[in-house]
Amino acid sequence: MSDNALLINPKKCVGCRVCVKTCPFGALEMDGKLAVVNVNCTFCGACAPSCKFDAISLVKAEKEAAVNLADYKGVWVFGEQIDGVVQGVVHELIGKGRELADKLGVPLSVLVLGHDMDEQCRELLEYPVDRVIQVDDPELRHYASEPYAQVVSGLIAGRKPEIFLAGATAIGRSFLARVAVAVRTGLTADCTGLDITDDRLLLQTRPAFGGNIMASILCAKHRPQMSTVRHKVMQAAEKDGGRGGKVEKLGAEGKLPASRTRRLDWLPELSETVNLVEADIIVSGGRGLGRPESFRMLEKLAKLLGGAVGSSRAAVDSGWMPYSHQVGQTGKTVQPKLYIACGISGAVQHLVGMQSSDRIIAINKDRDAPIFGVATYGFVGDVFEVVPAMIRELGGEA
Amino acid sequence: MKESTLHIVVCIKQVPDTTEVRINPETNTLVRDGVESIINPFDAYAIEEGVRIRERLGEGKVTVVTMGPPQADAALREAISVGADEAVLLCSRAFAGADTWATSLTLAQAMRKLRPDVVLAGKQAIDGDTAQVGPGISCHLDWPQACYVSKIREIEKGGAVVECLMETGKEVLEVRLPAVLTVVKEINEPRLPSFKGKMRAKKAEITIWDEKAIDADPEKIGLKGSPTAVNRIFSPPRRSGGEMIEAETAGDAAKILIAKIKELRIA
Missing domain, CATH: 3.30.70.20 (Alpha-Beta Plaits)
Structure with missing residues (x-):
């Protein structure tokens, strides 16, 4: 070679x-x-x-296959759960996984790790999936990287799925990288597009360089082909009565390694509004808000719209908002259905974190602010007048 | 160095200042004019945290490691200027074209030689954004890991207590060492280099290791050892032109905007 x-x-x-x-x-x-x-x-x-x-x-050199590719069949998606709740991204993975499985003519399975999850696993069968594999053990109740990676690596080695998808969440991105190393295969992070090529390969498309460039990636000679998938990008599957499949319940049967990490405590984020990455609508504020108190009006607007509050780096660095709300290169990448940028000029570092949003509304005093370059609707005006007026328009008290 | 002191290794990556990289839509080729190389911003927090741990304990050693071309020497010297003690450059043609699998193996092999008590790295690099190399290193070494660390509460030889930033809150984890910890921005505010630091960086000797020095299997490094390959790069779809709302008053603008939002049927 x-x-x-x-x-x-x-x-x-x-x-x-x-x-x-x-x-x-x-x-x-x-x-x-x-x-x-x-x-x-x-x-x-x-x-x-x-x-x-x-x-x-x-x-390009022709690589020899690392494994017998024909041994690998089927599409698996990881059924991430937190506190027993199957996460929203899982339904999106089922939607995309179904499409890929149908193109290949192979079954779609959902893999759930947890404890006391019988009911949730049965409910997953009402979605267009062929099978649910449930691994039940008290040690798996909460995510821990080592036991999770070990269980998933073991199942992959034994049952040989050709494609494995997980959410590009804190959990998915942390332990899938361990799995990929352990089973000696490729993992493509944070995919925004997945398709099957004429050669029956998984074509994985992902943004790089802060979203300025898209790259398509192939994992031709190793199996399974693994991807983490961004939340809110793929269409979620709806319940359709299922495929008459079964839940296959497995125990970890004492085979779990002694985890070298131990969860001592859980500190929930104390926020009035919902999780930024999950939100369909984000109302975001920047330097133009001038002071921390101004974020109250954004919170009001977000609440009326059922959305979350985001922030530019400038507002976080000024101490007006906690870091967990920061959108942009050194914060979170978000892709809501609607992003409302209030008093955000739109530095490139901010744009790369939100420019993939379905629709963007920008309100800024400066007509030349770069944020207007990505906005679906823009209004040149004072946020301190427009936002309260929007709140009143929605029947709230500004 | 005494047996009891902590050896902290920080993995860093030299990246182009990514936000400046663009595709020329006419020629569909990349434009990289005048793009500077910087230390991946998340790795700067890891360097700072390593130096702070050493300062807090009053002893220990911080070694920075990077895999890259000879030019990555500049990133290592920058790390020394803000407090790192030693630097290792993993440099060889054989490392070229590595994906996250091969990169994490290469770094893991360096760790076998450096024998750190803890490895720190940024949560991800801003060019690739994969967040996979840190966990990959820990798996290759069969070590535990903690990702998205926003605070190191306690650390000593053999163990640490850290806070990890998840989507809906923070998980407090006790981690046995050696382990890989990847850090987020919230953890600290990196210092600027001092004059003394800059002088030290200038004179510092950078250790250079190739694949033989770290005893890496040539089949598992570089492009050859990488399960994934880039098929194609292209420009993201351009946003369709925006519409500026023309309204006399803020109240009128609010009415129009809310009507537009209601049309979307998501609120």
Whole structure:
């Protein structure tokens, strides 16, 4: 087997430096008048079309399969639960998982780890799934990375699903990476699109570079093909009476490792409004609010709309809002159905955290604020007048 | 270093200042003009936390490690300027093209050699945003992990108590060490380099290890060792042009906006 290679033809390269500027990974540099590849290269191929002189070619090595691919069949989704409540993202995974399973002509299973979850597992069968695999053990009641990773790795090794999807949640993103390492397969984080290729491979699309670039990823020679999927991106499945499948209940039967982490306490976030990532509507405030008290009116508006309150980094750094509300590059990435930006100018670092929202309303005094560039509806005006008027319009007291 | 003192290793990544990376919609190629390389912001919190732990305990050692090209030397020196003691650069052509599986293996091999008591890293890097390398390292080493750490309440050789930021609250975890802890922004406010720190960074000797130095299986590193591969990169769909609401008064604007919201039938 030969390795992948990015070849630069020294006879064709004129030293124009266009490829150096094009490479997102800083993998091309100049050696005198010749472009050369350094170790940063991911063999993504982005440079090749940029070369007007046809000097760059990408040779992709044919990899041998790490396992017998034909042994792997079926789509599994991870039925994440917190305090016994199956999380919203699971229904979205079922929706997408069903579509993928139908394209492949294979069954769809939901895997639930927890304790005393019989009723919830039976309820999952009312969705378009073929089977629920329930692993029941008191040790699995609350998430813990080691036992969760061990149980899931063991089941994957034994039953060989070809695709495994989980929510890109704090839990999903923490323990799936362990599973992928343990079973020696690829895991693509935070996917926003999933499809099946003509070769029956899972085509995983995800944003990179803060959403400025999309990348599609393949895991061709390892199984299962694993992805974590962003919440609120896929269409949730509705109950449709199910497929007449069964719950297969397994015990961990003392096979769990002694966990080297122990949960001492749980400190719930004390907030009037709902979880930012779950919210369909987010009312967000920035520097333009001027002081912490101004967030009260955003909370009022959010409450009337059934939404959550977000914040720009400026407002968090000023101590007006807790960090858990921060939207943007160093905060949360959100994708609600509606994002209302109040007094947020729209620095690029903020935009990358919210520009994928279905619809965006921006209210700002500054006509030139970059937030208007991504807004579905914009209004140039004073948030201290518009927001209270919106509250009154909804029948609230401003 | 005494046997009883804590050896803290911080994994960092040099990243392009991502927000500046763009695709030219006409040519569908990437535009990277004048993009600077920075230490991944989340890793800066990990460096700061490592230095604070050493300062709090009054002893110990902070080693920063990165896998990258020779230019990543700059990121390591920056880490030394804000308080790290030593730095290791994992640098070899054989590491190129690594996905999170191969990257975490490479870093794990370095840990076998460095034998830290605790590994700190940012929760994710802002270029790839995967958050997979930290947990990956701990799995390769069969260590426990705690992700999204917003506070280290206690730490000593053999154990730590940390707070982890989840979607709906914080989980307080007792973690046996050695372990990998990935940190979020809330944990601290990184300091700026001091003049003395800058001088130290300039003179510091950076250790460079290749795949042989860390005894890494050539089949499990770099592109060869990576289960996933980038198939294609492209520009995200552009947002359709927005509509500016023209209204005489704030009250009129509010009426129009609320009507638009009601049309969406989500409120």
